[in-house]
Amino acid sequence: MSTGMLEALGARRDERNADFCWRPHRGPFRLLTQAQARRYDERGFFILRDAIPRQAIETLMREIDPFEVEAENFVREQAGGELSIMKAGAISFTTHIVRRSQIARDFCKSQVFLDLCHDTLGQDVRLYWDQAVYKKPDAARVFPWHQDNGYAYVEPQQYLTCWVPLVDATLENGCPWIVPGLHREGTLVHQQRPWGLQCFDIDSSDIPVGAIAAPAAVGDIVVFSSLTPHSTGPNLTQSVRKAYIVQFAPDGAEIVGAEGQRVLAADDKRQFMIMKDGKRV
Template sequence: METITDKASSIVTEAQARQYREEGWFVLERVLPEDQLELLRGLAQTAMDRADAEMDAAAVDMLGLNHRGRRYFVSGLAEQEPSLRSFLFGDLMADICRATLGPDVFQFVEQFVIKAADKNSAFSWHQDSGFVHEDHEPYLTCWIALDDVTEENGSVYLLPYSRAGVRSYVKHFHDEATNDKVGYFGDDPGTPLVVPAGSIACFSSVVFHRSGPNLTQDLRRVYLAQYSSEVIRTKDGTQAWEGPEEFLRNGERV
């Protein structure tokens, strides 16, 4: 049985773990092995194809947060793809989860976020928790860059706790034009994450972030893997928000 990772051998340094506690985020550059990077890139195309098929069936060009040919938010692919499950529950993600969430972890949500060339493909300031509700412990988002990310192709911008002035859930408002939820209306532009493919930005679900439009001719592909320290339930507490799956118990993989 796998044992708890020794801090000295963790890919997450103590300084990074402290930054996560104090400011809500840190970045691991070029940590994804090439075979895993190519796996996720291939599945990103599968995700876009499935989203387009759903919009075809509904005879629309916008469905939920998906805008045909512009941006895609596709969840649930791991249910049909064993190779993706192997990544979600693999050694790398276990190491990151232990360093940020502790010994008891559930896999919460996984999602491909893809921007095509489109000057209108920006995404508004929000907390990931803003898409859930206020009654849960902050969870972990692992924002995995599948392409080199620049400000020109739609980098994510983070607002650390000390600059946002908050480190807890904030009520969000629905933007009817885009279906975005918006929770920050200040003038701080945030810190852009300019990172090479294979990097992982790790941030708390209560860290405000946004992303710019993709002004290049290439896709900007990201995979989000999210984990929690508890089973996050619906607002009324009657059922799980998503189908959480236990990942770590007392630091060991289940």
């Protein structure tokens, strides 16, 4: 079924991804219900409701805001307003906050992430990436359809993304949208588009048949695979949509370059172990 979907969307597998096979999750689980595990296997995502106390999100947001201002000012003042996929006044990506913040480091080791990692990745897990994404009011700007593994090709391909809203993420302010099912194909070819990489040969603002919106309130986590195609909609409101994205990979994961060169994803300053033998590090 998904091969037909791939064709319909003008998508194809990355050359490095010849024989990917999705590994279903059988448990035993610490946190996931059987229904959530089934949804993750079948659709590539689920929303974990009320998973983080509001107070923890408020503390985290207060910590992140000044780093975001600094990143935004850098792009505005030193990079001519635009740097890679970041555009001052429209969208900011503030990466590796854990390098500078104990609050962010502690957040990434919260029990809920340990449990999610245990249930989806195994016993030995590292933080792979963390970034805040702030979407400013901008009626046009969507974030294009992509898989997280399309930005840097990681093996094993199946790692975990937790999209954490710092304010309620709604259809109006740019919540995630997900195309279910295609995570089972592994990593797809991504092409450069003006606002980011894209894995479908459609307009970035088009919503494929079957796509599902994932609005999420403060306290929820949108949990998806690094292989789940997703986008976020435009921010049609007058306030900033803020999210913190934390990604986790099994210890030993490697980034594979276009020529096959491999780099271990184990920079201890930002890709530290969160769990060893199933226990917090």
